[in-house]
Amino acid sequence: EVQLVESGGGLVKPGGSLRLSCAASGFTFTSYTMNWVRQAPGKGLEWVSSISYNNRYIYYAAPVKGRFTVSRDNAENSLYLQMNSLRAEDTAVYYCAREDSLENFDYWGQGSLVTVSS
């Protein structure tokens, strides 16, 4: 069974940092591009970042470029999102999502809440 489990969310002050993790199981992690998608309270979905299976292709949404860094550890079947210089507008539930060869976001984690507030 495919499982994606996010962790690392919490309350952080503006300007602070946080690292999210996504533990993957039930599939060959090294074969898939992985994504981070966030959703601010009461708002819609916003794609954040993606990283290809071999780290060759990494993309970021404009609002997080230069502040967030996506990475993966294929040996540990884990995806990460290092978030620096956090702002109030980064407050959201962050989901990791698997992207298959047809570009489908076919499996999602349950989400991890990040709250940026003083």
Add this chain to the structure above:
Amino acid sequence: QSVLTQPPSASGTPGQRVTISCSGSSSNIGRNYVFWFQQFPGTAPKLLTYRNDQRPSGVPDRFSASKSGTSASLAISGLRSEDEADYYCAAWDSSLNVRLFGGGTKLTVL
């Protein structure tokens, strides 16, 4: 403000057919695949359709999607109360090199 434009709300009565639109541009919907997601409150989104008009296994054929030019649409026929949810379109943008989501449409079953 999303680059993919959806109506914020839609509604219908049980049994009706409802359509949700998604408008983009030549750099996203016009040249890349469109995907639709369904999301219930407090839960992760679920893939509803992919590659413009394909349904994953397990998705009822009451859900159908299409694309024409720089617009796409999701149709739900035989509307049921359990279809009440938020619906999002998505597409890759080749100019921005980002994945875009529409602003979402809240479907109410009256």
